[in-house]
Each structure stands twice: as C-alpha cells, then as structure tokens.
Amino acid sequence: MIKRSFDIVFSSLGLILFLPLLLIIAFLIKLESQGPIFFRQSRVGKNNRDFKIFKFRTMFIGSDKKGLLTVGNRDPRVTKVGYFLRKYKLDELPQLINVLLGNMSFVGPRPEVRHYVNFYSESDLKILSVKPGITDYASIHFRNEVELLRESENPEKFYIEHILPDKIALNKKYIEQNSLLTDIKIIFKTLLTIIN
Template structure:
C-alpha cells in the first residue's frame, strides 16, 4: 500500500512540478557554476548506501569543508540556495528517489555514513525501513542549522545531542508506521515549512 502511494504521488509530483524544476535549474545555473543537482551518498534501507537527489544550494566543493550547514547565512550557501533551503524546495528532487524506490515520502531521514557509524546495534533497526523525505525529526529539528551555529564545535553537538534525539524520534515512528501516521507527518511538515 505504501509503495503504491509513493509511486503514484511521486509520479504526479514530478509531472506537476516539472516547470518548477526547469525554473529553479535555470536560476541555479545562472547564479553559480556547477551542476543543478547535488548528489550525496546516504545510508538507506538494509544499511546500503545510495545517492540522494537535491537541488544544489552551495558553491561547488563546499561539502568538503564540512557536512553540516551552520546558520541560515552559512557563506557556502548561494543566495538562491538560502531561499531553497528556507522553504525546503531543495528537497523536491527527492521525488526521484521516492519514484525509483530507495526512499519513501515518510521515514527516517537518511544520514551520511559518518553519523551512522555512531549508531548502536539497537539503533541499526532504524535502517530496516526505507528512509523518507520527512519524519518526526525533520519537524522537530527544522531550525537545526541555527542550533549548530551557536556552538564552537557543531559536529560534537550533532553527535552528542541532536543525533541521539533523532534516533529516539525515528524509533518512535517505527512503533507505528501506518499510512495515517505518515499523512499526519506530511501535513505537519507542510505546516511547519510554510509557517516560517
């Protein structure tokens, strides 16, 4: 049932948003050199790596300076990138991931391998289901970049405080992964994004 929902609505979304894809792609290419999409390796279902699609919001090579975005005005982020991130439009290309089957609309947000390496044996059960575009943690940590901006060592804060809470929220989702719960998470995500 969930896979049918994912295929149907990701396909509809890709068709309806195609003009939007074109407009954003042109703006990204005009503002800075580099590809339209940023493909990053993340950890998916069954602990297997996959490439996640995003609109590129940083200058090329910025990811080599750190995996975490710090503050809403991180100098690595382009002007259009700031707008795309603010309203989560940079996540729209993940409809491609949903359509091809390595992501779902709702599920634990996929982490990079560096942070999955901090998971305990018990935490790895999160990887038994497909990662998603949104989840409880995405809503709870909607201002994550601002939290990281306020400390000297963002990576340490992420590993010691943010990551454990994300894992807790992901396990909470695993306790009741229903279509009804997914629908509530999607509606809450939309509400949070556009209430900024």
C-alpha cells in the same frame, strides 16, 4: 504494498505538477553559479545500503569538502538561490526521483551519511529496517537545526552528542507507530511547518 503504491503515484504526480517550478529552479541555479543543478550525495538507506540522494545544489562547488554540516542559514558556502531553496525546503523536491526509484519513501527516517550512521548502537540499526523518507518526526522537530548548530562552539560535537541521539529516538518512535495514517499526519505537519 499500499505505501509503495502511494509513493509511486504521488511522486509521479509531483514530478509532473512541479515540472515548471523544477525547470525555473534549475535555471536560477545555473544562472548564479557554476556547477551541476543537482547535488548527489551518498546516504545510508534500507538494509544499511548506500544510495545517492538527489537535491538541488545550494552550495558553491567543493563546499561539501569543508564540512558535512551546514551551520546557520547564512553559511557563506550557501548561494543566494540556495538560501531561498533551503528556507522553503525546495532543495528537497528532487528527492521525488528517489521515491519513484524506490530507494526512499515520502515518510521515513531521514537518511544520514555513513559518517553519522557509524555512531549508531546495535539497537539503533533497526532504523535501517525501513526506507528513509523525505520527511519524518525529526525533520519537523529540528526544522531550525542549522541555527542550533550555528550557536554551538563545536557544531560537529553538538550534533553527535545532542541532536543525533534525539533524531534516533524520534526515528524509533516512527518505526513503532509505522502506518499509512502516521505517514499522512507527518506529511500534513511538515506542510504546516513549511508554511509557518
């Protein structure tokens, strides 16, 4: 109950405070390339239910059909504005809408697409017992994920065999330590990671 109240209050404040920035970003996205402002994708949320996540569109239209993973910061599918947004995590700001709607929280396991959830073991599915979040331990640990994938000969295989298991372990760690204090610590660590 406390966590939900926290989410409602601060997602509402965030949307109000960041409104000028959100409008500027929306204008720049439309100025550079054709297509919608938002990229909406199905992700797996609490209780193994799919929901649509909101992000600012950072790729050219149809790019998601060429692969689920972004490989390297200079992936040719990413627009110039998109590169900047991704670098400073500004593409994630629209997820404040998801938090306000109640299908995400500020802190919680990052929601995966169904394709990767299908690789979860039975015990891994307990990750889906909590709401997914905008940030978590894995987001901080794998802040350079796109570069790790770029250096791999087979990004898809590398993600499934190396990155995904580590993310699952970190998500389980979060569930074991789940508390408002843990959430606040993760939020501050995330902000420090973005600044640095």
